[in-house]
Amino acid sequence: MKRTQKIKYLRATGTTTEFCCVPLCPVSSRCNKFLSFFSFPADEDLRKQWIVAIRRANLEIKGHTRVCSRHFKPEDIKEPEKEMGRRRLKKGSVPALFEWNNFSLPLPPPGVWETSKRPPPEDIEEAANPPANVYIKEHDYASAPDPAVVDLVLEENDALREEVRQLREQAESLTLRQRFGIHRFASSDKDIRFFTRFASYDLLMRFWSMIEPALPSMVSIRQGQRGTAINSASSTQTQTLQPIDEFFLFLNYMALGSKQQDLADRYGVHESTVSWIITAWTNFLFTVLGSIRIWIPEDQIHSSLPADFKDYPDTTVILDCTELRCQCPSSPVLQSEVFSSYKSHCTLKGLIGIAPHGAVTFVSGLYAGSISDKQITCESGLLTLLKPGMAVMVYRGLLIDDIVPCKVYRPTFFFGRSQMSAGEVRGTPAITRLGVHVESLIRRVKEHKLFDSEISLGVLGIINQLYTVACLLTNYENGPLTKGLGKEA
Template identity: 50%
Template sequence: MSAKFLKIVNGSKEHCCVPLCSASGRYNSTLSFHCFPKNASLQAKWSHKVRRTGFTVTQHTKVCSRHFKPHEIVISKKGRRALVAGAVPSLFEWNNYSTKERPGVWERRARPPSPEPDVIEPAAAEPVAIPMVMDHDYEASPTVCVDRQHYEQLKQEIDALREQLKTCHLSKFGLQRFASSPEDIRFYTRFPSYTHLMAFWSLIESATSKMIRVTSRARKACDISTVTESPMTRPTKLLPIDELFLFLTYLSTGCTQGELSHRFNIHRTTVGRIIVTWANFLYSLLGSICFWMSPAAVKTCLPPEFDGRYSNTQVIVDCTELRCQTPSSLLLQSEVFSTYKSHCTFKAMVGMSPHGALTFVSTLFEGSMSDKEVFRQSGITSLLTPKMAIMVDKGFLVDDLVPGTVYRPAFVTQRAQMPEEDVLQTQSIARLRVHVERMIRRVKENKLFDTTIPLSITGSINQIFTVACLLSNFQNGPLVANEV
């Protein structure tokens, strides 16, 4: 629709309010100007069509007739132009003053011709018929004729893919991958060989069916539920023996949970739940076994070095400390700070029989606690009788706590020089006490205890350390080889 502009015909100042429209009543007499309707809904339609925001509709706001369709404008007998009821402007410059709708996709683009069915040419030679099992036989024929050469190629490809799949399974990080390497088994589990590890697994395998698992919901609600270990109800995709391997790897190598999640191809939170689950399980299972030996059993295994003066020795005790992360609370820092290590630590007391077997392990205490107080709170005094003797270091001033004899290196006190008999006694005790240091070294071969214990696992570090101590009896032989 085009506009015809003429010279000034009258002095009318009417003009169109539509954007991009410059029509005015001063320069033409062919256009008429119409006010916005008073009906609110119809006026809203006009404002929406006009696309002009930020203005107020008044009685002088007009829209010219070029924006209406011809049949929407009627002329009275007196020559006045008016709009039919319900008319709405729809012709604008942005739609090229047209109401023609955009053609459809198929109107703008020719449809491609329908493909002709393929004509199968007869083969030169009839192929050999090979019966094949089909999931969906839509035809009546029970056999399918295929090319022998193509069939053999596909068969070879399937065999190659099967071998590749077997290789992928063997390369998976798990216990079976290292079964033939005693060095790797020793590195990842601290067991001397795969045979020893499987012997330990045979002892605990039956108890895994009653394992109490820690789940994310249980840890939040402080509630746990019993889960029966079976392929259908097992909550993780690792087998129980692989979960044990993961826990032993965590102890032995000190890897972070994120690194273990990449190795075993599971989520990091799943690794954390497996570690806590197996720490609690082994803590309860191995803790139910009485490792404390009777005096008769100790006497039977007593090495020749203890014959004579120290033949009544029941246990050799010593303390060890684990470095931990420094807490933010100053009160907690003062409690766990060890002046001996100049760091925040956890302290525990372990005891071993004269021939080298671990027979006692205490809970973890604050690093600021003295050896005597650790001895008092460990509960070992309830196991001792007046006929039992213990061997301790100089820091254990526990003569008033032990009902029997205490073998301890002598002090110089205020004397200028230690007497000869005290020197000989100190040397003899030191030669026998060194085995408890070797036993502690066996426990600390687990690299987890060489690192700084993060505060995030302090809730289960006591169980983890106790399990590591108890496992040392299964992972190693006796310290003293010349036992009777």
Template identity: 55%
Template sequence: MKKGAVPVLFEWNSYSLPATRPSVWDRTERPNTPDLPDDEEPVMEVDCHDHDYCYTTEPAAVDLALGETEELRSKLSKLRREMEEMAISCKFGLERFASSDDDIRFYTRFASYAHLMSFWSQIESAVHAIVRVTRARAVTKADDVRQAVNPTSLQPIDEFFLFMTYLSLGLLQKDLAHRLGIHQSTVSRIINTWANFLYNVLGAVGIWLDEKTIREKMPEVFHQYPDTYVILDCTELRCQTPDSLLLQSEVFSSYKSHSTFKGLIGIAPHRPVMFVSPLYEGSISDREILKQSGLISLLNPSMAIMVDKGFLVEDIVPCRVHIPAFLKKKTQLSGPEVRKTQSIARLRVHVERIIRRVKEHKLFSTVIPLSLTGSINQLFAVACILVNYQNGPLVKAWATKS
């Protein structure tokens, strides 16, 4: 639009135009600068210094800086050690309790850390060939085609410690999962894996001793029964009552008034466990469990077994049987019978002490859930054989001879 094409002068603005508004540049205040001629340029003053190659730092300043650096390094090393110690103290594992034999005894039932590591050194070479439960299932499903299975986040010795803690304290698997920061199903697989592994490894060791070894290590307290080869006794483990009435009648023990699993344990006269039977239903008799356990085939006429009154087995074993005297139809026992009963009882007490050591594994002092039925035989056998490695002699006087 051309300038002046629109009327801007009216009566209401007195026929005049408003003053022009100054621009932003004009309204901004600026410091006064001297006017320079057009041909002269401003000179900028720059403070420039050349590097002095002859300058050296004061020795005291260097020593002070080095001292501060060393102090910071020592503090850093100290903090790192404290962090490592804190990480170890917060981690539930063997490394945390290695310095305390009392804790090792509490969590694993081994007498000391040295005992535990001595046992570990004997089985460590076979750990690389361990067959995990998940791998076994994968092989079964894939027609014997081996499939790779991701290992757990724990080291083998920590898995072994987990298994021993479960066996010794009877902790719930969920509790162990929280302590170790892994999933509950992983704990279950580790327990089953190590139960099978130790069952096979320890089972491959011949615990049934020959007659020569038994004779050489026979304690003097057995001088009245020098032909004793094995001392036998049964033990019962309380278990969860099944829903089936038929199963209830089979596992119910009239002696314990509870559903139980029943097993047979045999020890040599000088203490070591040398026979462990599978577990049977609680209603089975001592005589029947001896017949089914396979022990009879290991005996010969030159041996003798020492048993309690419940073992009426003279007619089924090919050897002598040392058993307490029965009252039968007599009003009281004769003097020789009383002395015989007392002497046998004093010697038989050692197998009961071994059974007590087995049941110091708290898993067997609680009610065993039926979910463990598939692995309870392995767990029981491993606990019995581990008694040979975990503890010292029952009688200290036998230590030098054993």
């Protein structure tokens, strides 16, 4: 039986390419959408008939091994009933039409390799009878591709890569603008002030440039705590936020007193990650800022003394105590220690000192609220910094005249006496007005809402570091407290 079929070789639209396993059959589904490709039958006897018919005795049949519809009789193929249906074989069909049994089909158009002119082989006999170890290709998909096709594919791949790169950059830019972080508010000093208490974005960036060189040591400590190797690769893999966004998160926690769950939702991280970031940055800033000497020598203070202090030129530091409300512990013993009779609440108390021009120059640790101001002054280490030629300015309730080695300026008040002298009356308003500077500074510290509200017992482990960092940050967040000062502390 001899038949002739006309097959149109057109590029198919599918993504999966199938090939015919019959020897000398060059067609594939990539370049012909009119043929069908049938899998080998599951019945063992019928499968052996197929293998014998296509003359592939050693064929290893896999899930993708196919025989195209060219090799089956038209009556063996059931056409689909629906437009989008698939053609199927009738039960028991065996391929019967091949090149070697007088079945002939138009060959596919010759490729570039066949149409190109080549010099004749030097050894005709060798070309006609190739060595036994030379592999003879049975299918066109095993031959070298057309160079023109390869060039087109490479150009298409390059264009797609460039498109993917541009889309990725646009997505990263959009994510950066939408993600909650410092860069989202870079253009708004008002928002920076609200979220961080820094007066402007520029001021915040200058502070960041100061602490950024010390970040490698912080990374090493964090990796050591996590039990990972200290190297840059592991740091990149374990870190969920950029360091500057971690810093911004910490400032949000200080400035707004935000709950850790709220911060976790804002930044898209786990709540335990927020807790870890707060602890790490508290200790890091406590170490970095605490290593900077803040006590200013007496001669430098006098050289930049504001005009308001002309009647008190030997003033070195203005002192006052502040109390932070804390959650009452369950133990009655601890309650009695932290209960403050002045605030009628459980508190933590600390001593803070500022220079006449408004910079923080002394910060004590926090003590239980029941301790007296005088005892805090003795235990804080301040007395070792004071010398006989200095003077300190204090508020009315800080009675430290008998323990400091220098002069004390204090607003006069009735304490065990019936009247004040004329000089005391004249000096009291001026000292009171100047002493208000330290109250302004304490108000700046308490602008960090973490300390403006009741401190939970869960942060008592790092409350000293948090309080110290908040006090020291006031030297960088704002300008000087007194007027007419352009110099920094």
